[in-house]
Amino acid sequence: MREIRTLIVDDSSVMRKIVERSLRQAGLDSLVVFEAGSGTDGLDVLRAEAVDLIVSDINMPSMDGLEFLRQIRAQNLAPGVPVVMITTESSEEHVKQAILSGAQGYIRKPFTAEQVKERVLPLVNAA
């Protein structure tokens, strides 16, 4: 099974652990996880490491998830790497903004491991 190098961006360390656990429960056993507590830190990770998947919160202090996404695209970091947003924001408008900013997937908190599997695995397999 190939290694899936994954960047998880969330200001909550607890949520980063929950996301990692959910990804493993979804079948991504061979995860190599990089954690970042903000969009700014996430960009630093992407400048230093190649990743296969990015999972990011939206509501974060200093640089939120949407700006993080825009910066990834503007700086051409991680081209072609799927990005999944995991957030409490659930309206169509928020989903639209995330997609327009470059996200390929969107998961609303609270979530189940099954939802993570349904929305993340196809992206990883297609990449």
Place this chain on the structure above:
Amino acid sequence: MLLNGVRTAALARSQRAGKDETECVMTVSLRESVQLVSDPRNLDASVEEVFQLMLGVDCKRECSPPVHEAESVTAVVGFGGVLSGACVFRSGARAALRVAALMTGMEFNGIDDTVMDAIGEIGNMLAGAWKGKVPNLAANCGLSVPAVISGRDYNLHVQAPEFQLHHVYRFEDASFEVTIICDGLQ
């Protein structure tokens, strides 16, 4: 002061999402759906959903007051946009430690940064789930990042909100309170 701070942050988030205050006033009125916004069943459903999905436990509303503990943890998540106010989660130390343990799979002996982080996330998810029950709120109300307070024998005072929901819930043998404070509705 605290609530003003989280409200300002939530409003800023709403504005960054492309909705300025004027636009919200012009295009959306929650006043027409105030009964839906203040429906207590929305809060109960949100709490049950968050606890079932994220902690794997059943959680039910109860009528008796929460067990008082000197040490408690409070998470405040501000609302900004068409509704201004806050979602407040408050529990004694015992329930907070249990919530953190269920979320992380770790055991905790006292309230530390991880426990406060977990309680902040619970507050965030409750606020998000609650506003998601009302379409106008889901689209036009922003959330602040959580502010978490821990300590002994403190009170949170709110001046005459427009409406307030205050419920007590129980899971396993622990209880906690959730309060939705609305001090402005457009």
